[in-house]
Amino acid sequence: MILVVDSGSTKTDWIALSDDGKHLFQTQTLGLNPQVLSQEIIRERIVNNFDLSKHSSEVSGLYFYGAGCGVEKPRSLIKEVFEEVFSNAQEVTIKEDTYAALYATAIKGRKSVICILGTGSNCSYFNGEILEQKVKSLGYIIMDDASGNYFGRQLIRDYKFGKIPQILAQKFETEYDLSSENIKNQLYKHPNPNTYLATFARFLIENKDEPYMQKLIRKGLTLFIEHQVVMQFPNAKEIPIHFVGSIGFYLQKELKEVLSSFELTSGTILKRPIDGLVKYHREFIISK
Numbered sequence: 001m002i003l004v005v006d007s008g009s010t011k012t013d014w015i016a017l018s019d020d021g022k023h024l025f026q027t028q029t030l031g032l033n034p035q036v037l038s039q040e041i042i043r044e045r046i047v048n049n050f051d052l053s054k055h056s057s058e059v060s061g062l063y064f065y066g067a068g069c070g071v072e073k074p075r076s077l078i079k080e081v082f083e084e085v086f087s088n089a090q091e092v093t094i095k096e097d098t099y100a101a102l103y104a105t106a107i108k109g110r111k112s113v114i115c116i117l118g119t120g121s122n123c124s125y126f127n128g129e130i131l132e133q134k135v136k137s138l139g140y141i142i143m144d145d146a147s148g149n150y151f152g153r154q155l156i157r158d159y160k161f162g163k164i165p166q167i168l169a170q171k172f173e174t175e176y177d178l179s180s181e182n183i184k185n186q187l188y189k190h191p192n193p194n195t196y197l198a199t200f201a202r203f204l205i206e207n208k209d210e211p212y213m214q215k216l217i218r219k220g221l222t223l224f225i226e227h228q229v230v231m232q233f234p235n236a237k238e239i240p241i242h243f244v245g246s247i248g249f250y251l252q253k254e255l256k257e258v259l260s261s262f263e264l265t266s267g268t269i270l271k272r273p274i275d276g277l278v279k280y281h282r283e284f285i286i287s288k
Contacts, residue, residue, distance in 0.1 A: 208254070
């Protein structure tokens with residue numbers, strides 16, 4: 001049995017395949033970002049899942065694609081947990097989540113830009129053969145334009161500064177605990193502050209047709225496209241721009257309009273890449 005895993009900061013999708021590629025089961029845990037979580041929390045989230053705990057000894061290979069795995073130290077941290085929990089696995093492969101987006105959207109031999117717009121955001125270039133990372137992410141505090149946590153941060157700031165229209169602000173405060181004490185507690189004393197910020201993106205999406213929200217959405221998307229795509233890739237106008245993640249998926253109308261304003265072409269837009277990942281592993285991993 002092998003496990004194919006796609007992990008963001010908010011949630012993690014797991015699909016188990018037999019040695020001949022048949023679907024065995026699928027499950028979900030909370031996100032497993034090793035840059036914001038300790039090994040103890042990561043291990044707890046895995047072993048507390050019934051399906052994973054029940055079948056842990058049957059796993060012979062694990063292919064994990066996750067947020068926060070772009071550098072060696074976090075990759076090593078989470079790999080140690082996997083090797084402990086799935087002790088019979090002969091192969092444990094850890095790659096950043098951009099590879100999941102790549103395998104789910106891109107076509108081998110065709111150049112494209114691969115973007116992630118979910119809890120966090122990221123962008124890479126696929127030259128048809130290999131993935132190239134032009135800008136290394138510095139995490140949710142400094143980067144992550146147009147991500148769930150970016151929009152959450154902007155909403156909280158605008159609410160506190162009185163910039164959200166009154167009717168919308170009243171609706172906002174009925175749906176969330178916006179006390180300064182709670183916000184600071186969530187941001188500075190709890191794990192996954194980026195995930196907490198991203199929870200506010202639901203409110204943005206549900207009210208996205210409001211003029212205030214449209215202005216906020218287009219500002220964030222413009223920042224992302226300009227910084228991560230236009231300024232990095234001279235040939236961006238000649239190739240498709242693919243997106244994976246809930247923010248890109250639910251805001252795809254606005255996203256396509258912003259892309260068009262830069263004379264860019266939208267490619268595939270997926271909410272999550274797990275199905276494409278499974279197809280890739282059946283074709284290129286299991287069949288070998």
